[in-house]
Amino acid sequence: MITFEGAAKHYPDGTVAVADLDLTVETGRTTVFVGPSGSGKTTSLRMINRMVEPTRGIVRVDGVDIRDRDPALLRRGIGYVIQQAGLFPHRTVLDNIATVPLLLGVRKRTARARAAELMELVGLEPSMGRRWPHQLSGGQQQRVGVARALAADPPILLMDEPFSAVDPVVRTGLQDELLRLQRELRKTIVFVTHDIDEAVRLGDRIAVFRPGGELAQYDTPERLLTEPADAFVESFVGHDRGVRRLSFFPARSLSLREDVVCGDDLKVEDVLHIAEGHPWILVIDAARAPLGWIAARALRDSPTGIRLGEMETVPYGHTFSVETDSLRAALDAAVLSPAGRAVGVDEDGCVIGVVGQDDLGTALWSVTD
Amino acid sequence: MSTTLDWAEGVLGWAVANWSHPGEPDRGVLPRLLEHIRLAYSSIAIGLALAIPLGLACVRWRILYPPLLTGVNVLYAVPSIALFFLMLPYTGFSDWTAIVPLALYTLVILLPNVVDGLRQVPDHVRQAAVAMGFGPLRRLISVETPVALPIIIAGLRVASVATISMVSVASLVGLGGLGRLILSDGFRRQFDAPIIVGIVLVVALALVTDALLVLAQRLLTPWARRDRRPRTGRALRRAAAAAPTGAETIGSTAGAPPGKG
Structure with a gap:
């Protein structure tokens, strides 16, 4: 369980990235942070692995204030998938996936064997393991990114707009794959996107952020479409929410x-x-x-x-x-x-x-x- | 036609006859060639050893870069011959008289290449490294430096050719490797065979060194081949574009001091 207790991020120039965030991310569920740009969703995500330190408030992972944890060690226990994959161009696909286990001191052979298993899990051909990242398509790179994040079997997975740089057809495929993986793995996933459809599709719970870093509504996808909290959420969710809500009825x-x-x-x-x-x-x-x-x-x-x-x-x-x-x-x-x-x-x-x-x-x- | 052949035969004959003299280890072409390699390679190695920490510092503290780059450029504008003479009181007729100025000259190419190389590491790659739990030092050693390597090696290629050419000027202070063939044996005695042999060997050494660096790049950065991916392609084109521009600058500057000397 991840809890934000009055977490805020103010920059010295007066910009408020995140204003007093109180939110609980449930274990084993997919929570989506959605909102327009400048709404603080990515900043909030990065507070979880200390890539951003809140200027006020506390973030806890399983009850422990993360300020008490060494940042590098904390991060090795939290998977992270970034937009554009962020693969290391100088390492083969297999060694990219093995990155965190190697950092944790796992032996090279073991780490590579684990990486090969993960390639299978995310639907990549084993022969791709020897390739360089630039020889892969955008969708394949993102699969490698997911595999790399899962390599050390972290209980938490942070995903920062992971599918926004790929074309819509590939994106749908990756979303399906993530839903399938999540049914199997039951990780605590925090997923950031600006795409409300993606949020509704993937999220068990959705946090809608408004510009200025305020949490506008935190609800299940169904309730978000049925009862938007205010005019901002209603317009963000879109005027065809009535039709989209039908997705929840068999x-x-x-x-x-x-x-x-x-x-x-x-x-x-x-x-x-x-x-x-x-x-x-x-x-x-x-x-x-x-x-x-x-x-x-x-x-x-x-x-x-x-x-x-x-x-x-x-x-x-x-x-x-x-x-x-x-x-x-x-x-x-x-x-x-x-x-x-x-x-x-x-x-x-x-x-x-x-x-x-x-x-x-x-x-x-x-x-x- | 036959006069040209005779002349070439004469030059070759001189080179063979004077290649080395048993019992006199400091006379002949071979000792000059070895001296040239020693001076050039030491200068390049020391230059690189300086450029990497300086480049890292410039990336870490951005404010350092403009004054440091200006400083290196100003230093480069000082004719090499002047620097060699300025070194004499401190280093005498040791190799250092040649190596110190030459190493400093390489910085004009190596420093910007190290800085550009590190700066072009894509932000998402750097962030991914942070997010996976690399500490700053480990990130530098195992992610940022390897990714910057193609551009650093591109700079090293230009710096090497420039340095190999400039070593000859040090012959004016009694060093200079192959330059001594050109100056002492050739120029002073109005005899062209040593001059030709000296030029040919300097050029050959430059070509061999460049080939070795290309080979090193292939081995060290197998991932940076020019296939498909636009990002890597762009980085390499940038490096390639930097190389000829650099070479022209070096060519003119490096050519000037011998003319002055």
Whole structure:
């Protein structure tokens, strides 16, 4: 557990980087410090490993005032991942990862063996161990940075905008990887970002900082989106917070219709009665994979005897997974579908049913209560 | 054509005949060459030994750098021949008369290179080192200096060529290695063979020394090859760009004192 007790950082020129911060970071959880630039989030992070000394107040790690610890020794017990990775250009990937164990006096062989394990853990090819950092892509360098921070198995991991210098696709991959690692390792992670989406995605708890180094709100992601503490948080979180909040509600609460789902071997006349009450039917193949939508009008205009599989269909857009996706994904699937309806599938991609606009609307309204 | 060949044969013949004289260890071309290597390499080594702590101090206390750099530049403007004579009362006809001024001259190139090398260590690399628990000294030795090495070696290459060329001037105070072939045997006796041999050997020594330094750079900084990464590429280009500029300055200055002498 990390506690800030009235921690503040004032510079001699009068600038206030952090104003009286009182905050408790829970053990084994991911806490995200988020805010615009100049809000003191990085300064607060660096108070934890004494890279910044507070001008007032106390920072404790597991109850111990960190001013009583030697800075270098304290830091060797706290992993640190920096923006742009900060890898040592003159050391191979493997030796970069082995840095802290070597500082702690672990023998070179042991340290390198540990480094090789960590490369596997963060998803790097073992052959990359002999390369120089500059031969790696930005995303790979950042993976090495994470591996290096984990090498001495520190209970605390500080991450200072680690993914902000990589492109969005790579960033999403790295975020997924971090979520996976965290499920496995259960470290106390403090993560700094200016990206609220990243914060909501990664954080168990989010601390929103406002310019001037004040803590504006400290809450779970869900409560942050539901009940922003003030106008600043509300505007920082963004005006689509209502839609984003749907990420916290599982799609499995939706009621799915099966009656409009028809096999491709059925003939037009077999399904005309379904088309009476519904403007669209979904055609699936024998393996229950979706093929596309057919409008009720198109069915009525078709000659009898034709199989659904022979008819032209309207693309179904993307599906949502009933078990693992959220209401937000279901809503998105419905919005993007030409039929205005979302196709729900199971883990194997087999169609379970479809959600109509009415049912979706009911579900959306129910979560606002 | 044949006269040119005859002349070249004459020069070569002189060099072979005078390469060394058994029983007289201080006469001949070889002792001059060894003296030249001794004076040049000692000066460069001492210059580097001074430049590193001075450079570190300049990076640590920024205020030191401008006056120190100005001081070194002013010193460099003093003709070498004058400095050699000024040294005479203190060091007599020992090697130090040549080594002390030459070592000080190397600082004009080595000091800025050490400072630039250390300053171009990317901030995120330095911060990462701090965050991982490197103390200041350990960070300097095992992170900052190695990362600065390509630029320091680039400076060393320029300084070496300059120093090897300038050693010859010390022949005016009775030292000067190969310069003594040019001055005593050649210039005074109006005889061109020793002059040619002296020039050729000075140039050859400069080339060999440069090649050795390139080799050392390859071995010491295998990570700094010019492939892919923009950051390293830029640092190396900077070093490479610094080298020819430096060489021109040195070339003109180093060329001047013998002319004056």
